[in-house]
């Protein structure tokens with residue numbers, strides 16, 4: 001494959017929301033699910049989010065357990081996976097937690113439309129990868145990440161990036177924790193937003209691989225089956 005093995009992990013409410021209508025983070029996962037997420041981060045070469053998630057949550061995307069960080073170091077890796085922000089216009093704040101917390105590489109992926117000054121400033125904090133004209137070309141980005149040695153890529157949202165990655169044919173697997181709460185609101189981000197499809201033939205097909213009761217919810221793991229209508233990059 002010309003791109004990393006890529007999976008999306010998310011937590012959603014019973015009604016499919018991943019945060020509130022104000023884009024405020026909601027604790028959906030329980031203790032066990034956060035442990036599962038930490039293990040997924042620890043076993044990935046890179047963890048990626050969209051700029052919307054950085055602006056809303058200011059995540060650090062670090063491995064939380066010391067034991068897991070030590071395990072990575074014993075394997076000759078950095079304590080944390082490479083942390084990646086997909087950020088067409090270079091809007092990532094220079095004081096974002098992703099830069100301030102934890103050891104390891106960071107990559108900000110911008111498009112050619114990103115303002116030069118901000119790109120220069122980001123270069124002091126991270127590697128900057130340019131892919132695409134007006135917005136980040138995700139397929140090109142994934143090919144470049146593979147060239148840089150990223151074999152296993154974890155995508156942690158948000159709603160827009162999840163959709164764009166799946167739609168571009170770049171996702172192999174999806175896991176989602178469904179928690180025991182309802183958030184509601186038609187403006188609240190869902191597991192996958194973006195443009196969506198207009199015809200059922202365009203739906204992205206999944207094969208259920210695993211279901212597991214966890215905390216007060218369930219984790220579903222699916223394999224993505226791209227049909228011949230989909231551009232399968234890789």
Ligand SMILES: NC(=O)c1ccc[n+]([C@@H]2O[C@H](COP(=O)([O-])OP(=O)(O)OC[C@H]3O[C@@H](n4cnc5c(N)ncnc54)[C@H](O)[C@@H]3O)[C@@H](O)[C@H]2O)c1
Nearest residue numbers: 010011018019023050051052053136157158159160161164
């Ligand atoms: N519960 C969870 O598991 C979870 C995880 C992550 C984020 N979230 C929530 O998701 C929300 C953020 O989601 P969002 O949809 O606003 O932002 P997002 O994180 O999906 O980022 C989207 C942005 O990425 C940029 N982008 C660059 N290239 C792109 C491309 N080719 N295609 C699409 N987008 C591209 C665009 O600027 C776009 O607006 C927040 O409320 C956050 O709390 C929840």
Ligand SMILES: Nc1nc(=O)c(N)c(NC[C@H](O)[C@H](O)[C@H](O)COP(=O)(O)O)[nH]1
Nearest residue numbers: 011026027028029037057059060061062
């Ligand atoms: N797995 C998961 N369960 C949740 O209940 C929840 N709200 C999120 N949300 C993702 C979240 O919005 C953040 O972006 C990062 O999970 C924060 O990462 P850090 O802790 O800063 O490393 N993710």
